[in-house]
Amino acid sequence: MGKTRSSKNKTGASSRASTSKAEQPTATDLIAQAHAYLGQSNFEQAINSLALALDIEPANREAKEILGIAEIEGGDVEKGREHLTGLLPPHVQDPAPSTYLYLAQTAPTPQEALQLYESAIKLLESKIEAFSTRGSGMEEEDADADVDVDVTKEELMKECITALVAMIEIWMSDLCFEPQASSECDTLIARALSIDPNDIDALLTLSSIRMSQSKADEAKQVILQVSRLVMDVIDRIDKAEDEGEAAVTSTNTETSDTTGQDRMADEADSNPVVRDLPSIPTRHLLTRLLLEHHQYVQALRVNDSVRREDELEVEGCYLEGWAWYCRGEAIEAGDEEGAKEKLPEEETLPSKNECWTEALSSFMECASLHESQEHPDQGILAHVQELIPLLEKAGIVVEVDDEEAGEDVDMA
Incomplete structure (x- = not known):
């Protein structure tokens, strides 16, 4: 019996050791874990995970690079730069x-x-x-040396x-x-x-260069070019959404909806530069530039794409209000450039008061969102708090549904 018991113990110990070994994280696991920690701004834990990864694979360049980034982001810039510099020549030949x-x-x-x-x-x-050469018929084994498949x-x-x-x-x-x-x-x-x-960020940078060179007309033309590119994407998104809604009532819903999406994708493939909307910060910048050049309707349409993407986004809410406010002023002043355009859903131009009612509603919502999110941009809040009393003094009133009373627009 003793012999049998001893045999079982050895077998159990071996099994536990095998399980323990199998459960040890790999360097790849630890690097993925570090990425997650970086996403949470937990730099200390990211550094710890990367140190463990390098214990397992001391030559792992991805771990070394991310370690340098984590150290820089965590405040130890000198140490982080030292790690990154070690990944450049003469330390490595292919940085x-x-x-x-x-x-x-x-x-x-x-x-x-x-x-x-x-x-x-x-x-x-x-x-x-290397990508271009690869596509032109170069031997794949030669071209692939510089092509990253990821x-x-x-x-x-x-x-x-x-x-x-x-x-x-x-x-x-x-x-x-x-x-x-x-x-x-x-x-x-x-x-x-x-x-x-047609790169949006490059074109917006070009407009900034032209403004710094006192070439305002050229800068404006570039901004309008960017607006057209972004509007093209917005129009195609709207079209796809309309086709999708129509397909819901169709007896062939799946086919109709897919067809609309495929058509949109085909258009995007023919011009890959504008196949997607630019980032929200880029659209914020474009909206501000359009407002500076009195393109209020275009600014509203670009900003509306932000609001639809994230209705709780503070700056988007603020820019919506500011665009309506400026449009109302333009209509009051008879500004031909700023007041002649209509939004697609508008049959006639709105009045100044209608624009300002929209503006007040957006400003009140912005103030509420700013407070609830503890948003860091105090400039936005200060401007909103300056404009709300001005609009109220001008007799502008926002009508609130009974269900909404006391919610987003409760500014008492």
């Missing part, structure tokens, strides 16, 4: 563009930042070229443009008084637009 980009963002001088961005851009351009050519193009725009921002801020600043901006934006002539 990743992302390493240069992260280092550029924390460079101690604008000149060093420019050099790091340029190094990243050259690597990105070579990868973009990214698309479009993603590389966007990353390259983003780096070029970052360089322009340095020339327009830290180095704006350098005699070559204007020409450098022109050269860099030309490079960005040669990669993608």
Whole structure:
């Protein structure tokens, strides 16, 4: 019996050891865990996970890069930059563009930042070229050396443009008084637009350059070009939604809806630059620029896409109110440029008071959202609190349904 009991114990211990070994996280698991911690701004735990990953795989470059990023984000910039620098030549022969980009963002001088961005851009351009060469019939084993299967050519193009725009921002801020600043901006934006002539962020940067060069008319034309690109996406989204709603009452719902979506996708494929709406911050910027140039209806339509995407977004709510307020002023002043357009759902132009009623409703909602979310932008709240009494003094009243009373617009 003793022998049998001993045998069972050995077997049980072996099983537990095997299970314990199987449950040990891999370096890949720990890196994924670190990404999750970074998403929660838990830099300490991310660093701990990455340290464990490097214990398992000391040469893992992804872990080293993310460790450097986590340290920088956690406040230890010097240590983080040291880790990232170790991933550049002469330490490694094939650095990743992302390493240069992260280092550029924390460079101690604008000149060093420019050099790091340029190094990243050259690597990105070579990868973009590899995609093009691959498509032109180059032997796959030769082309694939520079092609990352985890990214698309479009993603590389966007990353390259983003780096070029970052360089322009340095020339327009830290180095704006350098005699070559204007020409450098022109050269860099030309490079960005040669990669993608319809890139929204590049075009908005072009408008900023033209404004800084006192070329207001050219800047306005660029902004209107951007607006047309964004409107094209919005119109196609609206069309797809309308077709989808109509399909609900059809006997062939699935076929009709899919057809509409496929048609929208086909249009997007023919012009991949505008297949998706730009980011919310980019649409905020475009809305503000359209308002500056008295394009109130276009501003409302662009901002409406933000509101539909996130109805609780504070800045979108504020810009909605400001656009209606400015439109009302334009109508009152007889501003031909600002008052002649109608929204698609409008049969006639609204009156000043109708615009201001919409504005007051948005401002009151914005103030409520600002308070409930403890939003950090106090400038928005100050402006809203300045405009609400002005509109109320002008006799503007927001009618509230009984069900809504005491909810979003309760500003007592």
